[in-house]
Amino acid sequence: MKLNLAVLPGDGIGPEIVEQAMKAVKAVANKFKHELTYEYGLTGAIAIDEVGEPYPEKTHELCMNSDAVLFGAIGDPRFDNDPKAKVRPEQGLLLMRKKLGLYANIRPVETFESLLHKSPLRRELVEGADFVAIRELTGGIYFGEKGRKDGGNTAFDTCTYTREEIERILKLGYDFAMKRNKKLTVVDKANVLESSRLWREVAQEMAPNYPEVKTEYMFVDNAAMQIIQWPKNFDVMVTENMFGDILTDEASVITGSLGLLPSASVGIHTSVFEPIHGSYPQAAGKDIANPIATILSAAMMFEYAFNLPEEGKLIREAVAASMAEKYVTEDIAEGQAYKTSQVGDWIANYIEQN
Ligand SMILES: NC(=O)c1ccc[n+]([C@@H]2O[C@H](COP(=O)([O-])OP(=O)(O)OC[C@H]3O[C@@H](n4cnc5c(N)ncnc54)[C@H](O)[C@@H]3O)[C@@H](O)[C@H]2O)c1
Numbered sequence: 408m409k410l411n412l413a414v415l416p417g418d419g420i421g422p423e424i425v426e427q428a429m430k431a432v433k434a435v436a437n438k439f440k441h442e443l444t445y446e447y448g449l450t451g452a453i454a455i456d457e458v459g460e461p462y463p464e465k466t467h468e469l470c471m472n473s474d475a476v477l478f479g480a481i482g483d484p485r486f487d488n489d490p491k492a493k494v495r496p497e498q499g500l501l502l503m504r505k506k507l508g509l510y511a512n513i514r515p516v517e518t519f520e521s522l523l524h525k526s527p528l529r530r531e532l533v534e535g536a537d538f539v540a541i542r543e544l545t546g547g548i549y550f551g552e553k554g555r556k557d558g559g560n561t562a563f564d565t566c567t568y569t570r571e572e573i574e575r576i577l578k579l580g581y582d583f584a585m586k587r588n589k590k591l592t593v594v595d596k597a598n599v600l601e602s603s604r605l606w607r608e609v610a611q612e613m614a615p616n617y618p619e620v621k622t623e624y625m626f627v628d629n630a631a632m633q634i635i636q637w638p639k640n641f642d643v644m645v646t647e648n649m650f651g652d653i654l655t656d657e658a659s660v661i662t663g664s665l666g667l668l669p670s671a672s673v674g675i676h677t678s679v680f681e682p683i684h685g686s687y688p689q690a691a692g693k694d695i696a697n698p699i700a701t702i703l704s705a706a707m708m709f710e711y712a713f714n715l716p717e718e719g720k721l722i723r724e725a726v727a728a729s730m731a732e733k734y735v736t737e738d739i740a741e742g743q744a745y746k747t748s749q750v751g752d753w754i755a756n757y758i759e760q761n
C-alpha cells in the first residue's frame with residue numbers, strides 16, 4: 408500500500424521524538440512491504456523564525472496532500488514568557504487543526520503492566536485502567552471571540568459551541584462506546600456554563616438513540632477527581648476542548664509519564680497523529696525525552712489513517728517489549744536510563760526482528 412506522510416517535527420524535543428517514531432514507521436513499512444513516502448514541513452517557533460508564520464501555507468498544502476500527518480510538538484519559552492508576542496507557535500497548531508477540520512482528538516489512556524509501579528497512584532487503582540478521552544478540538548474557548556478592551560486592562564475569551572459541533576463529537580463518542588464497553592461519560596460544567604448546558608441538552612437528545620450505551624453526565628471538577636480516584640470507572644469520555652486538554656494531562660499520571668500518551672486528531676480533510684505532551688524545552692537536544700507517546704501515535708496512524716491494524720499491533724508489541732526489558736528513558740527508568748535515540752533504535756530493531 409502507498410503511505411504518503413507529512414512529517415511536522417516542530418520545536419523543542421519535537422525533532423528528536425519524531426525521528427524515533429519515523430524509525431518505527433520505516434521499519435514497519437519495510438516489513439509489511441508498503442511504499443512509504445514522506446516530506447518534512449515547518450511548523451511552530453521554527454517556522455516563525457524561518458518564514459515568519461507558525462503554520463505556513465506550504466505546510467498546509469503538504470498536509471492536505473498527505474494521507475496522514477505525524478506531528479511532534481510546538482512551543483518555545485521565548486514566546487511562553489512574552490505575553491505580548493503577537494505571533495505565537497501555538498497559533499500554528501490551532502490553525503492547522505482548524506484548517507484540516509480536526510474536530511476530534513482521540514486520547515487513549517492505557518496502562519502498561521511493567522510500569523504499574525511507576526504511577527504515583529496505587530497499583531490496585533490503576534491496574535486495568537483503560538479509557539479513551541475524546542476531546543473536541545476545533546471549538547470552545549480556544550476558538551471563540553477573544554480580545555482586550557478598556558485600554559487593554561480587560562481581557563476576554565469566549566466559549567462558543569454550536570449544536571452541530573456538539574452532535575458530531577458526541578456521535579464519535581457513541582461510536583467508540585459501541586465498540587468498547589458501552590459507557591459514555593459526558594464531561595461538562597452544565598451547572599454554570601451555558602455552552603455546557605447545550606452540550607448536556609444535545610447529549611440527552613442523542614442518548615435514546617444508543618440504548619445499549621450507558622450515558623453518564625459528570626461535572627468537570629468531579630471528573631478531575633474521579634479520573635485519578637477511580638480511573639477504571641471510565642470507558643469513553645467526551646468533553647469540550649479545554650476540559651479535554653487539562654483532564655488528559657492529568658490522566659497521564661495514571662500511566663506513569665506524560666511522555667507515554669499518544670493521540671489521533673481526526674475530522675474532515677486528513678488526520679494528524681501527535682503525542683499529547685508539548686515541546687518540553689528543558690529536554691531539547693539532550694536526547695532524554697520519552698519517544699513512546701510519538702511512537703504510539705504512529706501506531707494509531709497505521710490503525711486509524713491506513714486501516715492497517717497488524718502494523719499498529721507490531722509497533723505496540725515493540726513498545727511493550729522495550730518496557731518489559733526496562734529499555735526506557737529516564738522519566739520511567741529504574742536504575743539505568745537509556746537515551747531517546749537508543750529507545751528508538753531498540754524499538755525499530757524489535758520490529759525488524761519480529
Ligand atoms: N501539542 C503541542 O505541541 C503542545 C502541547 C503542550 C504544550 N505545548 C507547548 O510546549 C511548551 C512547553 O509546555 P509545558 O512545559 O507546559 O508542557 P510539556 O508537555 O512540554 O512538558 C511538561 C512536563 O511533562 C514532562 N514531559 C513532557 N513530554 C515528555 C516526554 N516526551 N518525555 C518525558 N517527559 C515529558 C516533563 O516533565 C515536562 O516538564 C509550551 O510552549 C507549550 O505551549 C505544545
Ligand SMILES: CC(C)[C@H](C(=O)O)[C@@H](O)C(=O)O
Pocket residue numbers: 482497500501652683684685
Ligand atoms: C499547545 C496547546 C495549544 C495545545 C492545546 O492546548 O491544545 C496542547 O496543550 C495540546 O494538548 O495539544
Ligand SMILES: [Mg+2]
Pocket residue numbers: 652653656683
Ligand atoms: Mg495539552
